[in-house]
Amino acid sequence: MTIRYSIIIPVYNRPGELSELLESLAAAPAEVMSRTEVIVVDDGSEERSGEVCRNSRDTPDIRYLYQDNRGPGGARNTGAGMARGEWLIFFDSDCIIPPGYMDAVEQGLSNGNVDVFGGPDRASDDFTPTQKAIDYAMTSFLTTGGIRGGRKQLDRYYPRSFNMGIRKSAFDAVDGFSSLRFGEDLDLSMRLIAAGYRTALLDRAWVYHKRRTDLKKFFKQVYNSGMARVVLNKRHPGTMKAVHWMPSLFVLYLAAAFLSLPVAGGWLWLPPALFCLLLFLDGWRKTRHLVSALLVPPAALFQLSGYGTGLLHALVIIHILGRTDARAFEKNFYR
Numbered sequence: 001m002t003i004r005y006s007i008i009i010p011v012y013n014r015p016g017e018l019s020e021l022l023e024s025l026a027a028a029p030a031e032v033m034s035r036t037e038v039i040v041v042d043d044g045s046e047e048r049s050g051e052v053c054r055n056s057r058d059t060p061d062i063r064y065l066y067q068d069n070r071g072p073g074g075a076r077n078t079g080a081g082m083a084r085g086e087w088l089i090f091f092d093s094d095c096i097i098p099p100g101y102m103d104a105v106e107q108g109l110s111n112g113n114v115d116v117f118g119g120p121d122r123a124s125d126d127f128t129p130t131q132k133a134i135d136y137a138m139t140s141f142l143t144t145g146g147i148r149g150g151r152k153q154l155d156r157y158y159p160r161s162f163n164m165g166i167r168k169s170a171f172d173a174v175d176g177f178s179s180l181r182f183g184e185d186l187d188l189s190m191r192l193i194a195a196g197y198r199t200a201l202l203d204r205a206w207v208y209h210k211r212r213t214d215l216k217k218f219f220k221q222v223y224n225s226g227m228a229r230v231v232l233n234k235r236h237p238g239t240m241k242a243v244h245w246m247p248s249l250f251v252l253y254l255a256a257a258f259l260s261l262p263v264a265g266g267w268l269w270l271p272p273a274l275f276c277l278l279l280f281l282d283g284w285r286k287t288r289h290l291v292s293a294l295l296v297p298p299a300a301l302f303q304l305s306g307y308g309t310g311l312l313h314a315l316v317i318i319h320i321l322g323r324t325d326a327r328a329f330e331k332n333f334y335r
Helices: 015-025 050-055 071-082 101-108 129-139 168-173 184-194 215-235 242-259 267-287 290-320
Strands: 005-011 036-043 062-067 087-091 116-118 163-167 199-201 207-209
Touching (some): 015 036, 015 050, 050 062, 129 215, 184 215, 215 242, 242 267, 267 290
Parallel strands (some): 036 062, 116 199
């Protein structure tokens, strides 16, 4: 039977999470999965995932490859090179796929007007309170303007690689992912759009996404994302929008509030305090879980301060010091 979908999963030291992902794929409709292959690329792990793949008897047509560490883009490119499907679908190994996902993709692609698609992510009820709070911080309108939570961006929709599908012909035409360690998915989406390919947000093709398991790892992740935004704007001028500057303005405001304490007292801290109260109330409304709601303000502050300082750091490195690239926590993608 002709393969329609090639699901590609890069993994690094996460056999347990990969097992959950493969188990969730096994629950997808058999008719769709009979035309689907799964390719797992183990990117230099010490904890290899070969046995997980061999034991995944309920997941049809699964292939496993181990390679020296090349980073997320390199691992995905390896998987794409092995793929036989018309469509490449990329998942991060910390995702869980709901049963209706593949049906939603089939329906979304039925009109033939899409070359690249992406979908939202959300937190499962059994995620930890920290994971739920981080999910809120990454998807709420109050923290990211909603651009990561399922809303289309102000100009175009840029799919991200935790949940992303691309026609293989389009992927090959733009030479796949670049060597960037962070922002490589947005770079690919931008190059595809520049080449004339059509993107779409498939609202119903959502995944559960565990993201980071503690705030320290989360800070490193968003710090790198802030740095990547400056690099992306250098490669693709005009792609940085006003919403991307908000976290940096937030950081500068907090710095000014701290420095003004001896002169102005603490009144400048009133807006951040009210913002945290609003985050707690909105977090409680969305999660209906007290501990998660209490963790929403610190998670949001980590998200805003991490992204904002990362962006400012990259601005100094690239536009003041004149370097061509900006890197920080390079090993953080998988950790």
